[in-house]
Amino acid sequence: MPLMLRRPFFWVITAVVAVFAFLPALGDNVQLRESLALATIYITLASNLNLMLGYAGYINFGSIVFFGLGGYICIWLTDAHHASLILGLLAAGLGVSALAFVFGFGILRLRGPFFALSTIGIVEGVQAFVQNFEPWGGSAGIYVSPEVFAPLGGPARALWVIYFALVGTMGLSLYLSYGIKISKFGLGLLAIGQNEDAAAILGVPTPRYKAYVYSASAFLPAVAGGLYFFKSAFIQPADAFDLSLSTEALVVAMLGGQGTVTGVALGAYLYEELRGYLLVSETFSHFQLVVAGMLLLLIVLFFPSGLMGFVYSRFPRIKKVLE
């Protein structure tokens, strides 16, 4: 950790988090808060996806499962069992991480494309489970009574508390991404992404590292899911496992530049702004997936290293400050 404090990029992250926290709070600007809240969720999902995609080179089409399951666990604990929000969030993060760890050892024995296919299966499997699981309301979902907001000082104040928690989750995601990147663990992951066989021969414990990173990439999205669904006070399978969100996380990570911390955060912010613009315009609001798909296709075909790849090739020095 002290090593991290001496790096300039650590302070860049801290500054970004501070701006996110103070900007809407300064003018009590609720509209800005809602727009930034969405951006924090995109950044959280995309940075954690990036741990798999950008570092270890494994595509996870099912990152939304972490978000949705986290939401369910948190809502279920706070609503049916009257747990406090913090307890619900912790349980969501730890529970989903543990689940991912167990699953990870199974499916991470599959390499490359086969792993990606099995993550599609995980989405279907978890969704089918939740739809049939009566304590979680089956396909009707769970409505939360407004009383759960009481410990946070009523609904209006609760929204601010949740927003700051979301910003915190985003900050932790960025620190986690960066911390892993500069660690020995991260070096092992990058080696796996380059050539898994060679990494294994050089002594990287590949199955264990992959399971660790899969599990680590589950924690914060689960917390974000808990906060998001607690905020909307309602959860149902169709929203919790909305395929488009996990797709967008993928688009965002590729847009900004997989494997970079700044790029992914920047991509998430830009995509959120673009999406807001498209939703307002009449013609595009129904064709959000089309736009996301087109964007992804263009990036994959022509700019596989994303925004940061372009910036790095133009200004190689910037790599020292923005990682």
Next chain:
Amino acid sequence: MLGILASIIDGVLVGLVYGLSAMGLTLIWGVMDVINLTHGTMIVGGMFGLYLLVTAAGVPPYVALAPVLVGGFLVGVALYWIAVHRMVGRPPLMSLLSTFAVNLVLIGIGTGVWGTALFNVAVSLPGITIGRYTFPGAHILAAVLAAVIAAALYLFLHRTRLGKAVRAVANNREAAELVGIPTVRVLAVSVGCGVALAGVSGLLIGTLFPFTVLSGDGYQLKGFVVTVLGGFGNPVGALMGGVALGLLEGAVTPFVPVSWTLVIEFALFVLVLIVFPNGVFARRGGL
């Protein structure tokens, strides 16, 4: 007991159609190591081709096979040039992302135009009754047609010049190029055939069950299960895998709620990949 037997026979009939769809998936994988994530949507394309031809143009359902086959082939060739051509020879993850992106665009357009409403094409054919059980005529005809089309594909791959070229490219692209096979054209034809098979099997499924724009996901997952059962890149194995999956579905449906069948199939998918990485019906050699 007889009820289970009837359910299994019906499952095998439907399984032949799944096998046909998986042949399209496995053909593309076998020739160029590309996993086609638009597969499910192409199946839905076949279903909507059927729906539009039957309701708007008044074409009899099984006559619609021909235009869907040709249309699917053309769409497949277009897909090759748009999303696959630049990806051949690059890491398989990139083609996974590019076909995924095209799939998003198609799904987006589909839901924008048709929403997620349920569509149904009623096909009434006399069934065959044995004792207390009746096997619907549509199921039997779909299975027969699937088997015929699968046989046609086999003959194409083994008896025609172009089919032999496809197998040669699957076996070793560089060697094929050295002996003068136009590999790019062969790759485009393979994707065309793969998508045409998806479309045709979609049409056949559309005569059996109601469908929505988003139905493709489930059928695509079934396609992957069948493909790993049969061994990636092995069309004959895919057909057998389809029958095996149908058998399983038929045996399981009487006991388990429908929404769980996908979960069971997915578990099977992971299990097969881990235990038999080369497929249960694997054989050595290429296509």
